[in-house]
Amino acid sequence: MAERLKPVDVVTIGVGLTGSLMALELAKTGLKVVGIERGAPRFTVPDFQSPAIHDELRFSVRKGMMQDNVKEAVTFRNASDETALPIRRWGSFLPGTGLGGSFVHWNGQSFRFQAADFIYKTHIEQRYGKKILDPELTIQDWGVTYDELEPHFDRFEYLCGVSGKAGNIKGAIQPGGNPFEAPRAREYPTPPMKEPYFGALFRKGAANLGYHPYPQPSANLSQPYVNPEGLALQSCVFCGFCERYACEHFAKASPQTVILPALLKNPNYELRTNCQVLRINLDNTRKKATGVTYADATGREFEQPADLVLITAFPLNNVRLLLLSGIGKPYDPKTGEGVVGRNYCYQTTGGATVFMDESINVNPFMASGANGTMIDDFGGDNFDHGPLGFIGGQYVGAIMTGGRPIEFHPTPPGTPNWGLKWKQAVARHYNHTVLLQQHGTSTASRLNYLDLDPTYKDAWGLPLLRMTFDFPENDIRMSQYIADKVVEIGRAMGGKAVIRGGTKRPYTTTVYQSTHNAGGAAMGDDPRTSVVNRYLQCWDVPNVFSVGASAFPQNGAYNYSVTIGALTYWALDAIKNRYLKAPGPLVRI
Amino acid sequence: MVEISRRTVLKAASLVGVAVLPQSRAAAAPTSAGTQPILYLFLNSEEAAFVEAAVSRLIPDDDQWPGALKAGVPGYIDKQLAGAWGAGERLYRSGPWRPGTPSQGYQLPFTPAELFRTSLAAINKELAHATPFARMSSEQQDAYLTHLEKGGKDLGGVPSDVFFTHLWESTLEGFFSDPVYGGNRDMAAWRMIGFPGAYASYYDVVDRHGIKIDRAPTSIGEDPHGGIHINPGIPAREP
Numbered sequence: 023m024a025e026r027l028k029p030v031d032v033v034t035i036g037v038g039l040t041g042s043l044m045a046l047e048l049a050k051t052g053l054k055v056v057g058i059e060r061g062a063p064r065f066t067v068p069d070f071q072s073p074a075i076h077d078e079l080r081f082s083v084r085k086g087m088m089q090d091n092v093k094e095a096v097t098f099r100n101a102s103d104e105t106a107l108p109i110r111r112w113g114s115f116l117p118g119t120g121l122g123g124s125f126v127h128w129n130g131q132s133f134r135f136q137a138a139d140f141i142y143k144t145h146i147e148q149r150y151g152k153k154i155l156d157p158e159l160t161i162q163d164w165g166v167t168y169d170e171l172e173p174h175f176d177r178f179e180y181l182c183g184v185s186g187k188a189g190n191i192k193g194a195i196q197p198g199g200n201p202f203e204a205p206r207a208r209e210y211p212t213p214p215m216k217e218p219y220f221g222a223l224f225r226k227g228a229a230n231l232g233y234h235p236y237p238q239p240s241a242n243l244s245q246p247y248v249n250p251e252g253l254a255l256q257s258c259v260f261c262g263f264c265e266r267y268a269c270e271h272f273a274k275a276s277p278q279t280v281i282l283p284a285l286l287k288n289p290n291y292e293l294r295t296n297c298q299v300l301r302i303n304l305d306n307t308r309k310k311a312t313g314v315t316y317a318d319a320t321g322r323e324f325e326q327p328a329d330l331v332l333i334t335a336f337p338l339n340n341v342r343l344l345l346l347s348g349i350g351k352p353y354d355p356k357t358g359e360g361v362v363g364r365n366y367c368y369q370t371t372g373g374a375t376v377f378m379d380e381s382i383n384v385n386p387f388m389a390s391g392a393n394g395t396m397i398d399d400f401g402g403d404n405f406d407h408g409p410l411g412f413i414g415g416q417y418v419g420a421i422m423t424g425g426r427p428i429e430f431h432p433t434p435p436g437t438p439n440w441g442l443k444w445k446q447a448v449a450r451h452y453n454h455t456v457l458l459q460q461h462g463t464s465t466a467s468r469l470n471y472l473d474l475d476p477t478y479k480d481a482w483g484l485p486l487l488r489m490t491f492d493f494p495e496n497d498i499r500m501s502q503y504i505a506d507k508v509v510e511i512g513r514a515m516g517g518k519a520v521i522r523g524g525t526k527r528p529y530t531t532t533v534y535q536s537t538h539n540a541g542g543a544a545m546g547d548d549p550r551t552s553v554v555n556r557y558l559q560c561w562d563v564p565n566v567f568s569v570g571a572s573a574f575p576q577n578g579a580y581n582y583s584v585t586i587g588a589l590t591y592w593a594l595d596a597i598k599n600r601y602l603k604a605p606g607p608l609v610r611i
Numbered sequence: 612m613v614e615i616s617r618r619t620v621l622k623a624a625s626l627v628g629v630a631v632l633p634q635s636r637a638a639a640a641p642t643s644a645g646t647q648p649i650l651y652l653f654l655n656s657e658e659a660a661f662v663e664a665a666v667s668r669l670i671p672d673d674d675q676w677p678g679a680l681k682a683g684v685p686g687y688i689d690k691q692l693a694g695a696w697g698a699g700e701r702l703y704r705s706g707p708w709r710p711g712t713p714s715q716g717y718q719l720p721f722t723p724a725e726l727f728r729t730s731l732a733a734i735n736k737e738l739a740h741a742t743p744f745a746r747m748s749s750e751q752q753d754a755y756l757t758h759l760e761k762g763g764k765d766l767g768g769v770p771s772d773v774f775f776t777h778l779w780e781s782t783l784e785g786f787f788s789d790p791v792y793g794g795n796r797d798m799a800a801w802r803m804i805g806f807p808g809a810y811a812s813y814y815d816v817v818d819r820h821g822i823k824i825d826r827a828p829t830s831i832g833e834d835p836h837g838g839i840h841i842n843p844g845i846p847a848r849e850p
Contacts, residue, residue, distance in 0.1 A: 073831035076809035079788040085701060095703035100714050107711045107718055110703040219820040259812035270811070383821045387806055388813035427787040427806050439760070440669045440779060441753065445803075449676070452804035478705060530714040 024315050029327035030054040030292075033314055034334045035299045035343060038123020039583065040569040040590045041334030042277040042285055043181075046251075047594045049290040051602070056292045056326060058316055061120030063295040066278050070268035078426040082266045087127045089117040089336070093481040096338060100492045100528045101469065102355055108478050108486065113532040115368075115539055116266065117336040121295060122277040124336060124537060125583065129265045129391025129423060130241035130274050132184045133580035134175045134588070136402045137168035137204040142576060145403065146413055154413060156496050160365055160466045161413075162575045165547040165556035168204050171588045174595070176207050178587035182275035183247035183255050186210035186239030200236040202398040215244045215258065220384050220456045221395030224420035227515030233397040238421060240392035241275035241583075251284040262424030264391030274391070294318075300482055302331050302347035302566060311349075311566045317482060329605070330565050330597075337572035341366075341472045341542035342487040349563050350543070350553045353471050355490075361553045363472035365544050366489065367577040369536035370416065370497040372460035372524045374508045376517035377434050382454050386425030394421030394459075400504045401579045402463065412499040416462025417579055418508055427452070434519045456515065458508050460501060460523060464540065464577040467494045472542045492529050501525035538582050543572040547609075551575075555609040557596035558589065564607045569593060649686045653693035653724065657743075658731040662688055664745040666782045668752045676803040677796070679786050687785030687794030688727075697724030721769065723777060730774035733766035791832040801828040809833075 031053035034041035045055045080086045097106035118124035138145040189199025214237035225235040242258035258273040296319035303312045313327035333340045353364035396419025432455045433447040475488035505524030512520035546552030549561040560566040666679035699722035711718040762772030785794030808828035
């Protein structure tokens, strides 16, 4: 029997980006907030320090900061006529765990989604008509517009101190920035990072082809910065251990650097780590949450009553908690009815490997997680899709994040898989190879969804999440079209040999692609096609908000953390200014 | 500008690296790489003989750089199998067990330690009345490894390509990981490719495009020498 605890005003399930940001702002209003985190407490000092943090085997290969599959995995199949089996070791995506969540091991790639992304269905149908959409595609509008979110993007970028060069300030195109970006109110908080050699090589090649290279916006900072909470960030030193690592230098925006020091000082906040939330409890009307039940590190169960429950876990786990708690109608792919698990999306990636002359020392190890140079000429809907017969796009860039050799040891086509010739090729090409990335939209399909697995359980005896996913044909066409353009850029950079990338079917869980799992608890204006309203409030249980990329109805081209941050601030505004004054549905149908 | 060949620079870097080493580390470096006996904690003598011979072919010596054996890879693999990784750390281990599609990844009940033990027992049994792998010629060893890599051969329940993948990935890890794990002895693999290791900062040089880094690499095990916090302007403390 769970021990019943003293009621609080707010509980957050997960203390990562969204959980800590929600708690920071709500605790300031005087509400009593409890943050429940399944993983361990951890801080820049002493937990993220050198030399131990610079360990490729432990963090990149053994995935030391990720959700422990022994306790919780996800089952997977490409199509609903297959039997889903557990992803027994993480591969294609890497959900983080522990205080700060995935916002600790992220690369710091800090984009805003584009204006068209938020009105995707409307935009695509207006520009191209309905015929461009394959029948299985289920794209929809978000219910919120870019203009509504712009102040929240701005606020989040200034919380993180993002380093970049604006391309569009209030409609005026800015030299050096991304001319395709949506208008922003002002410059980035800090200037762009230094450009490494691989970026300079890409810049030259892309510019020669008439494209528009710009510095990747980065939450690894170019210079010291103090954020509005009074928290200081340092300059990134390009140590090359960013992606899959925590930053030892206070240079990467993370809950530990830009949120938690302020939050943990607030007496209205209590953090509980190593506590696994098992379900959200509903009253007998099933329309009101009474709190959550969780198990602590010893396995003891507690019931934490709360007036407001915020689901702030990794997107996949948000969806799983809704399903485990019976909030919202689960999606049924046969009928197309139901919403929870619907429109699960991923990220359509690709890239090329460009082998340079031996005189070019690329020095890939001098890198941060987000110091690329890139172009948006093929991003989103920045090019005419009419004659192409697909929607969506990808950014393309030279974004190398450290050249750590267990993961990075490129060899040109025709090299044996092992042996003397392999070894000689690795020695020859390691410091003379540039990786180019394609990173793009994932279009929602009625065939792709999340539900609970009928067979496999977690360490607490609860069903694992089941993922049914393959790349829609639309996205394959998109990625393959852009792959040709990337090869041309590789050649324009002076590549002696270029290995073409581009996404192919089937999607496989064994090869790393992206940790931008999205959708499954979509936001929108219509309860028949969304789980939460435009303020991320559950339609069926108004005192529960499901916050994060699970709310994306489909995924945009960019790395999504900054868009999650903006959505969180947007929802916070509605909670603080409207919900708390009159708790109940913020949108009535 | 005078062109200096990569080989010359690397050789020079290597020499400089040795020259500036503190006495303690120089003393710890193997005087004759690969001749020290390895203390095996997990592998038995027959298993170890296979692993030593196999990694010697996967990443062989050449006239400049040691291969996987001299880099200490068998010891690395042994310690990994003896520890948490071998026991199935971060591996979801509940059944039911079904053969999956390639997209679904590894679906066998074996932990890495069980997988190596099972596979190596099957290989050594097969070769018990033939030439043991370790005593084959290099050409025969390469042919045997290629045969395993291709798959279609059952090793006591482990498909041979699955075993080969585990062997190859472990060899790569041991060759390229930080030497604190027992492989990459003297950071030879890092010297070979020009990876400087665990330096904490390239802030001052990241925009000096195309320079050659001519310092010896640094292991995380060397931090007591102050080699990792090389930018004193950015101390590791609460700002």
